[in-house]
Amino acid sequence: MVMKKxxxxxxxxxxxxxxxxxxxxxVTFSKRxxxxxxxxxxxxxxxxxxxxxxxxxxxxxxxxxxHPEVESILDRYLTRNPPPRQESRAHQQLVEAHRNAxxxxxxxxLTQILNQLEIEKKRGEGVRPN
Amino acid sequence: MVMKKxxxxxxxxxxxxxxxxxxxxxVTFSKRxxxxxxxxxxxxxxxxxxxxxxxxxxxxxxxxxxHPEVESILDRYLTRNPPPRQESRAHQQLVEAHRNAxxxxxxxxLTQILNQLEIEKKRGEGVRPN
DNA sequence: AACCCTATCTATAAAGC
DNA sequence: TGCTTTATAGATAGGGT
Numbered sequence: 250m251v252m253k254k255x256x257x258x259x260x261x262x263x264x265x266x267x268x269x270x271x272x273x274x275x276v277t278f279s280k281r282x283x284x285x286x287x288x289x290x291x292x293x294x295x296x297x298x299x300x301x302x303x304x305x306x307x308x309x310x311x312x313x314x315x316h317p318e319v320e321s322i323l324d325r326y327l328t329r330n331p332p333p334r335q336e337s338r339a340h341q342q343l344v345e346a347h348r349n350a351x352x353x354x355x356x357x358x359l360t361q362i363l364n365q366l367e368i369e370k371k372r373g374e375g376v377r378p379n
Numbered sequence: 380m381v382m383k384k385x386x387x388x389x390x391x392x393x394x395x396x397x398x399x400x401x402x403x404x405x406v407t408f409s410k411r412x413x414x415x416x417x418x419x420x421x422x423x424x425x426x427x428x429x430x431x432x433x434x435x436x437x438x439x440x441x442x443x444x445x446h447p448e449v450e451s452i453l454d455r456y457l458t459r460n461p462p463p464r465q466e467s468r469a470h471q472q473l474v475e476a477h478r479n480a481x482x483x484x485x486x487x488x489l490t491q492i493l494n495q496l497e498i499e500k501k502r503g504e505g506v507r508p509n
Numbered sequence: 510a511a512c513c514c515t516a517t518c519t520a521t522a523a524a525g526c
Numbered sequence: 527t528g529c530t531t532t533a534t535a536g537a538t539a540g541g542g543t
Binding site: 263265266267268274277278281282284285288289291292294295296297298299300301302303304305306307311313322323325326327329330 | 395396397398404407408411412414415418419421422424425426427428429430431432433434435436437441443452453455456457459460
């Protein structure tokens with residue numbers, strides 16, 4: 250059942266400052282987060298680069314985007330930017346742990362694949378080949 | 380005052396596929412990366428959320444965005460999404476290591492602050508208060 | 510049902526030719 | 527403010543927990 254009472258006033262300019270209204274903030278967060286992930290996805294494809302994004306929502310839920318996968322990019326980042334020397338053993342173990350992780354990693358991958366899928370789906374829907 | 384001689388065909392649509400030309404790719408990468416970081420920065424401000432982004436360039440250079448800092452967000456992400464049980468000691472040590480990191484973290488912070496600065500600077504330049 | 514999140518539509522802002 | 531694409535504010539509906 251579609252009820253169209255009124256036309257909206259269209260896109261308004263908003264100042265870049267914290268949105269006071271909670272429900273408005275939630276909607277904006279959701280929309281802009283998906284816009285951000287879409288941009289990241291396009292950058293990956295256009296330039297053949299690897300990107301990981303982690304976002305904590307206002308409700309403290311973690312959202313992630315990763316191409317190819319968040320975990321592998323984090324491992325790589327941590328490997329190339331290692332903590333101070335005295336900590337390198339623990340760090341190395343962590344990197345190995347992540348490489349060998351299985352059950353958890355599968356869940357992570359699934360989540361990320363679902364994210365990617367959603368993005369790809371959106372991209373495919375309204376677009377005709379150019 | 381801007382003079383335009385003739386109307387063009389307007390903004391061109393580009394296909395989302397790997398850019399073949401190397402220098403064109405480099406330009407696009409640079410522009411879209413800063414656009415992505417700017418969007419992330421706006422999302423942080425509008426919604427008061429925390430975001431970390433890691434990008435590996437075509438030349439394997441790492442670029443990062445983090446509000447408040449990449450490291451703290453990664454720690455939080457890794458803490459909330461822990462690897463399987465048998466690895467938790469190493470993981471815990473890593474988390475501690477990152478919390479206690481000093482010299483390296485200072486460098487990271489500096490890099491990130493410079494990134495933020497660049498973004499804020501760009502935002503300020505072409506915008507007049509509405 | 511209070512919260513959190515997502516989806517859809519329109520009009521329009523913003524950006525890039 | 528030519529002309530076009532894109533992102534998104536606003537309004538609202540619906541879905542999941």
